Structure formats: structure tokens, C-alpha cells
Amino acid sequence: MDWTDRAAAEEARKGNQLAFRVLVERHSRLVFRLAFRMTGNEQDAEDMVQETFLRAFKQLHRFDGRASFGTWLYRIAANCSLDLIRARRVRGERQPGLDATASPDPSPERVTRSKQLAGMLDQALEQLTEAERTAFLLRHYEGCNIEQIAKVLGVGNSAAKHGVFRAVQKLRCALEPAWGGAK
Amino acid sequence: MNHLSDEELTQAYYGDEEPESGRHLTECAECHAAFQHLKTTLDELLSETVPERGSDYGAEVWNRLLPRLPLEKPRRVWLRWWTAVPVLASLLAVAFLAGRFTQPKAVGIAPQARQRILLITLGDHLDRSEILLAELVNAGPEATDFGEERSSARDLLDENRLLRQASARMGDASRAAVLDELERALLDIAHSPSQISAPELESLQRRIENEGLLFKVRIISSNIHHKGQQL
DSSP: OOOOHHHHHHHHHTTOHHHHHHHHHHHHHHHHHHHHHHHOSHHHHHHHHHHHHHHHHHTGGGOOSSSOHHHHHHHHHHHHHHHHHHHHHHTTOOOOOOOTTOSSSOOHHHHHHHHHHHHHHHHHHHTSOHHHHHHHHHHHTSOOOHHHHHHHHTSOHHHHHHHHHHHHHHHHHHHHHHHHHHO | OOOOOHHHHHHHHTTOOOHHHHHHHHHOHHHHHHHHHHHHHHHHHHTOOOOOOOTTHHHHHHHHHGGGSOOOOOOOGGGSGGGHHHHHHHHHHHHHHHHHHTOTTOOSSOHHHHHHHHHHHHHHHHHHHHHHHHHHHHOOTTOOBOHHHHHHHHHHHHHHHHHHHHHHHTTOHHHHHHHHHHHHHHHHHHTSOSBOOHHHHHHHHHHHHHTTHHHHHHHHHHHHHHHHHHO
16 A cells, blocks of 8 residues: 555554554564664564554554654654663663674674674663663664654754764763774 | 864764865864764774564564554444434434324324425435445445444334335335335344354345445435425
8 A cells, every 4th residue: 555654644543454554564674673772682672663553553643743654653662662771770680782693694703793892882872861872873873864863852953963962972982992902 | 163073073974064064074184083083983883783674574563563452443423322313303203204194184284394304304314324334335344343233223224114104105106115125124234143244244235235225225315305405
């Protein structure tokens, strides 16, 4: 079905199940990618994908079309992931590192390097605030522009821009000295 | 121009820099070196990969999600509680008319007014019957809960019986014949199981379509409305 996101969301809001299916199939991979970056492991990311679409379905009436559907969904996915991260903190669990063997065909050197990098990045990401972390992941990995990030975070463009900058600064402070020794 | 700040270098990395900053970056060796340093760090982070998901991943997500979605059976606007108001009003009017037609020496109401009330009541009845039939004909195989359709058919059935009798008494045989056909279809719907299976629904739909019932009801309804406007 050749619905635009907006038309599909409108149809889904009227109870058209097929329209919501179109949205799910269209955006699942993007949501998974963000959820994986945010949560750091595959199973949690899968759970977050389900949770994101479930929340999106229940909140369809709130989608007013001012932002794109993808941006709106990113916001929900980011919030779902942040909820999980907060819950982990409350339970005293550590945020798992990014999966080092995520590459489709990892060489032994690549796995070692990736594990090293993932471990350091994981610790560095822990030092970011929720907004900084979300802003950075959206900007750096998902290629979102400042306006989209602002909409996801529910802040102004300037705050979003500073969020990305502060995240980069913190990551550099945490990673560059360590990488100096690792490289 | 002063050297670029860290924030400006970060903006340049993401392509958000001001044109002036971009020009400075190409001309200033010191800023260019600082930029390259930043770029090395941030590019290194890009080498972090995400587990691949296949092209049918969206369908997998949907299949897992579907049982969890709080789906409601689509409610038909015409089946809400307030639709009972015109039904009851029609029934009252029909009952009144039926009483009048069964008393040969009825007094107190002019024949034209009586005819008008009948046409209005009949038009309203046919409109609601048409909606029920159209909904039924267009229902998908997933529409298994038939409770509301049954209940509406029962309401329409009593009214239809009175209107058919009134039409026959007034000598309008063709209208009475269509109402007779409609009555049989309404009977079938009213006596269907509350959870109808896809083959049962299909059989009902086929019957309505084969008899051209929806079309006949539309034609009569249109004639009635036209006559009603003329009176």
C-alpha cells in the first residue's frame, strides 16, 4: 500500500490495522537500530521495538503531524529506552556494552578491537545525561538533523545543538586519553 | 578570524558550520589539524556496528506485536445508542399508522398527512436497512462478532413487518414485495449466530448480492424520498 507515513497514521488512527502494519514494517529497522544504540544489547533492543510500537499505537491520537512520523517514533523509542536504562540504574544493574560481535563477518582482530572500543564507549556514554546521550546517538549514528533532535527531545534547536556538543566533549575527554594508549 | 572553538569544530564535523567557519577551516592549518583530530575520534565511534536485521524484519515485528495490540472491533457510527431514538420513533409512527389502516372508519387524520407520515417513516426505515446491508456486504472476513448486526436486524424486522403490511393494504404491491425480500434477509441476519464464521458471512453476503437487494432498497428509498418531497 503506497501510503505516506502521515496518511497511514491517519488511517491507523481510524482503526485501519493494515495502515499501522505499514508503519511498523516501514520503521522497525530504524527503531531497532536506535534502541540497540541506546540499550546496548540485542534482546533489550527487540523488547524496546515492541514497546515503542505498542506505545505508538496507543498514542496515535497524539500524533499531530507537526513532526514527521519517524521523528515522533524516535521520540517514543528514545523514551522507552531511557525508561529501561533508568530501571536498570534503580536495580543497580550496569548498562551492558554494545555487542562487539555485531558485525556480520567479524575478524578476530575486529572482534578484539570492537570489544575494546565498545567497553570504553559504554563507560563514556554512562557519563552523559539522558538528553546528551539521545542527542548524540541521533546525530552521530542516525544522521538526524538538529531540528529533528530538538523535536525528539522536546527542546529548542539551540538546546539540541548544545546537547550534541556537550556529548561530544564528554566522549572526547573520556575516550581520547584511553585511545592514545590503546592505539 | 579567530580560531574555531570546539563547538564550531563539532558543528563542522556534522556539516552544520557557518560558511565563514568552513572557509577558515580550509585556510587555517591549526584549525584543520584540530578538526582532523576530532574527526578521527568521532569516525572511530562510527565503526561500532548494529546487528543486521533482514528485509522481513518488519513483518516479524508485526507478527509479534499483533497479539499485544489493544484492537477494538470497529464500531459503526449508526449502531451507537442514539440510533435507537429514530428506531423507536419510527416504530411509534408505524404502530400508529398500522392502527389507522386497520380501522376503516378512521377519523381525525387527513389521508395526505397519513401518506406523508408513512413515506417519512418508510424512507427512514429503508435508509437504516440500506446501511445495515451495505455494512454487511462490505464486511471483511475478520468481522466475526455479529452481535450488533443481529440486534439492528431485530429492530428493523418489527418495523419492516408493519411497513410491508401497510404498503400491501395501500395497494403498493412492488414496494410490499421488496419489503418482503428485505424481511427475509433481516430474518436471516437476526437469526445468525453472534459469532459468525467467514463462510457463513460470505454466504449471507452472496445472497444479498445475488438478489440485488441492496440495489432494490436503494431504488425504493430514492423513490420514497422523491415522493415525500412532492407531498
